[in-house]
């Protein structure tokens with residue numbers, strides 16, 4: 356069932372204003388963490404999303420669907436498509452607002468099948484901010500930026516402090532993320 360009839364964002368929000376140091380339109384976004392399943396270059400069967408910023412401001416990501424991403428024969432697995440949208444939406448929130456945030460809620464509408472060998476062009480945008488909550492949505496089009504929509508998604512991201520990652524994840528998370536950030540010549544804005 357489509358969620359098209361539901362109001363979005365579901366609460367009153369302020370406009371999401373990009374951080375003054377957000378990557379400029381036209382910038383390619385690098386890998387945010389080399390072991391990330393969504394974008395990492397050290398995850399052989401990962402999704403390897405490649406993203407850039409447009410003047411929307413939006414983040415456009417390309418996901419090349421391979422045999423490693425199948426659910427049914429010849430078709431992308433829906434859960435992996437949701438993962439691609441989590442990554443694309445998270446890249447939009449993290450890069451445009453330059454604050455660490457995690458996915459609290461993610462909804463997907465699968466509109467048409469996504470075949471192996473196709474490339475999904477995902478455009479993600481920020482829809483509003485309410486305190487620590489950022490609402491974002493995205494469309495994924497088949498094989499071209501103006502191709503038919505195959506998947507739509509929307510999500511809620513909650514800004515967190517860096518202790519979220521060091522307490523719940525790897526105590527060396529900051530060093531590992533910083534190493535990737537150094538590769539991108541960027542700094543984390545560590546306070547929510």
Ligand SMILES: CCCCCCCCCCCCCCCC(=O)SCCNC(=O)CCNC(=O)[C@H](O)C(C)(C)COP(=O)(O)OP(=O)(O)OC[C@H]1O[C@@H](n2cnc3c(N)ncnc32)[C@H](O)[C@@H]1OP(=O)(O)O
Nearest residue numbers: 387441442445446449450453457458459460513542543544
């Ligand atoms: C220099 C910088 C460059 C940066 C460049 C970075 C690039 C970066 C690219 C990243 C790309 C990766 C993108 C993948 C991102 C993941 O996949 S993250 C992994 C998956 N997510 C998680 O593991 C999160 C697990 N959940 C949690 O840790 C906690 O539940 C949360 C989300 C932090 C919230 O907990 P909390 O901090 O205690 O806050 P809490 O008061 O519960 O909630 C805050 C607000 O959100 C609301 N909320 C929370 N959950 C929900 C929900 N499910 N539904 C509705 N509302 C909710 C609450 O009601 C509350 O609302 P208000 O009361 O403020 O009105």
